[in-house]
Amino acid sequence: MSDPLSLIVGLGNPGPQYDRTRHNAGFWFLDELARRHGATLRAETRFSGEVGRARIEGREVWLLKPTTFMNRSGQSLAQLTAFYKIPPAEVLVAHDEIDLPPGDVRFKFGGGHGGHNGLRDIFGHSGRDFWRARIGVGHPGHRDQVIDYVLGRPGRDEQQRIDEAIAAAADALPELIAGAGERAMKTLHTR
Template identity: 65%
Template sequence: MAAQAPVQLVVGLGNPGPRYTETRHNAGFWFVDALARKHGGSFRPESKFAGEATRIRLDGRELWLLKPQTYMNRSGQSVKLLSAFYKVPVEAILVVHDEIDLPPGDVRLKRAGGHGGHNGLRDIMSHLGGDFLRLRIGVGHPGHKDEVVDYVLQRPSRDDEEQILHAIDRALDVMPEVAAGELERAMHKLHSK
């Protein structure tokens, strides 16, 4: 595997507005909000990027954090605007999203890949290709594919929510390695409970 570029941009996926704030589909927003809080960032609306953005310092590295405000299925627009403006290469982008194929409490880091039916990833890939990092936050599966849309747009049970927040905390702990491009090390720490 080629060396991983240090991460310059962390994109949390979700839907804007109070109706969606606590839904499973907004796990990506939950993560970047927690990352910003931990490192003293505060999101501001950035209309030129069709999103909310902030900059943080993590172990001496500057990172952009972005929450697209375009709704999930048009997330790529916002990511492309910011990454083009600041000349962030696609391989230096980490996209954080909810993952129905992982149970709540599971979190996985991976490089590149398909969209797995996730509309936010699908749209980012249509704008930038697929060579970005993904942090997949498990939210569980409703059991039948016809129920997925309603499921991800609902708030998780209290137990599931606790598990998801615990997974986010574990992922926050490996962000120094991720930001430095030490992907193997980050994966080892994150994936071995």
């Protein structure tokens, strides 16, 4: 058994010009959770983000969308976790993952940042011992194209696969929230 979750953070960039870009897959995941569980996110300047609460599997869970832009995501997360005294092991960070194809999604505990600037900033503020929902968005083929690629919009078929992966992660989330991390990974990874 792992620690039950107390906070779910979706990574992305604020503003309408970024809404539908691949880099906002973490925001899309949080939006799906808010929709499913009737949560409303509101701007909270003390946490540099939009914050809400959801009841999932009988447990109250914080939802957070940092509004600091991706490369400063750690600031928002650190502000909320310090205020509510939430340890890193009770945090799930949802983010885009270029090393997974669209339609793939994986839960993972710990590990490296893989060049992801949002994760890199979180490591600097909070360490690396937290859960992740790695939402596959695919890779452009060459590392020099990554920035334009993640800040671009997926095509219709690609978006549908990403949305299906987000739904699958949301379906498996109750096990992770309850502290059954291994079972949640098995459920998600064998779908």
